[in-house]
Amino acid sequence: MYTRCAILLAFASLVVGNAQPLLSSLTYSLVVSHIGYDFLGNFSWETVDDPTNGRVNYVDKATALKDNLTFVSDCKFIMRADDTKKVAKSARGRDSVRIHSLDAYDEALFVLDISHMPEGCATWPAWWTLSEEGPWPFGGEIDIIEGVNLDQRNLASLHTMPDCIMPKVRSQRGSTKSTSCDTSVNSNQGCGVSFPDQDSYGTGFNAVGGGFYVMEKSSTKGVSVWFITRDSLLVLGGEPQLDLVVLSTPDAYFPTDSQCDHSKYFNAHRIVFDLTFCGDWAGSESVWNASTCATKASTCNSFVDNNPSEFTEAYWEINSLKIYTPNDLTLV
Template sequence: MLPLYIAILLLVTSIPAPLVLSQTQTYNLNTKFQGNDFFDGFRWETMDDPTHGRTNFVDQETAQNTNLSYANPAGAFMMKADNHSIVSPGPSSRGRDSIRITSYKCWGDSLIIIDLEHMPAGCATWPAFWTSSQRGPWPNGGEIDMIEGVNTNSNNLASLHTTPNCSITPNQAQKGSIVSTNCDSSVNYNQGCGVASNTPNSYGGGFNNNDGGYFATWRSPNGISMWFWPRNAPNVPPEISQGDFSGMITPANPSWGTPDSNVTFQQNCDYYSHFDCHEIIFDLTFCGDWAGSAFSAAGCGPNCEDFVNNNPEAFQEAYWEVNALRIYTPS
């Protein structure tokens, strides 16, 4: 029989050490999109909306010719829905003209920072800023939703969607509230695992009325952490608010504070089999699986599709205004 102290030593050293978020790893600027950069770095998707929205995604030429995609005089990039036309009812039309764009490049371990002035808001809207596996097919390789909500929501939802055998660890140091822990897209009607922000003005009309803000998403084998800072917040780190800074950033340094969402996997999810090289996607759809089912409960009316078809003036706020999008990768 082994001496007790040796047995204890063997037991302790055999237990896998928990993954700890490094605060010393530096990341260098890899890619920046600002203004017209988006036209070269993204493709305009024209497929039927996979979430069954009352939406007609248009190609780049149409988007530019109809002023739905352009760089404004301040240098921000705009993506808008049509807010002038009555839409023909029924299957003769897919729905209201809108935008869905996907980056040509993909990134693995990375830090994504977006300086966002305005996001789509209002009844029937379902905007999202997210990443998804370039190789796929979905849900292989995973999905990371960084900004998402519907109708008149006021709090951002950050979520993950994966293949089976992936869940998030509860009781992490984060400001948000866990909505669900199972990331498997095949259960709970593809709810995924998500954290709802408790930071005011993190989504929708409140966000826009506050001149927007900054979102940062840090992805590594340790986990996926997300921060949000309102534009006028006194604690916005200078490397977040002042453009490229030196081109080098240390994620999660103390000045960043507690993340809104802090997902660590450890033994609950094998990172490398669930997440691979991701494209970046912006889209704006209407009604569909989420916004449509929540339309009446949001006090928006009895029928989402009729609302979209007949009320173009209701979509004056249905646009993205992106000041800059920056992607950093490990040094």
């Protein structure tokens, strides 16, 4: 039973032992904190056809609450896939949830504390941000958490209008997988970075009780993403020491420069959580057949349709989502 929510440490007074804060002045201020029931009033449930062609049926909020695909407590927000019913061939897909924030943010620091992310064959979960203005890909897309099937490492990516190119070598802990962010190149692969830690995604992430993801969206620095384990030295009193985090080397870094000017390719973004199945990535023949998931079903779609019990671990368990903005900027 969860009886007490974590108390936010004052960002300006983060210390290590008796040391003074590393930053002489506060860079970011907390503007919103989503915990538990806050998600119900600050996000919208989408029922669109999946743009990535997944074998999924996104349901509205009322249905999600009625069928326990969405449920909350004072300190938890959970979204999950249906794990009880087989899916008829004529159906759109397995019931699941896709939500987006009502507010959009331009320059911001996003801090997500999660205990569990969806895992398992056919799953394709993502936490990402998307231009409010659009239409996609105008204004850009930032994929912060993403992976498929039995992946062990997170993949962070950008998707943009043409001619946004990332340097292959830059100051980051992860490995560059692709350098063109252009959605019209390489079947919209985007410019991706694979994280170094095997507990940054899926089963490994869940086995250690999850952790924190931090994304900084800055017109002067670009986009940075950090994964922080709960036992990291960057965590104090159950909260990441953000002053220290933003000074450390990110797992994925997408700089702004002449090859990809952030102000040209990105504007104010809404926040999106979703869980789809199969589709253009997880269900592609090459990806599915390369996974041990292929021993369970010849195709990804047939696996989704006929194996509801395989989706008991396909859920998001979110402790909080906190958003900070620079002191001289406000909510869009």
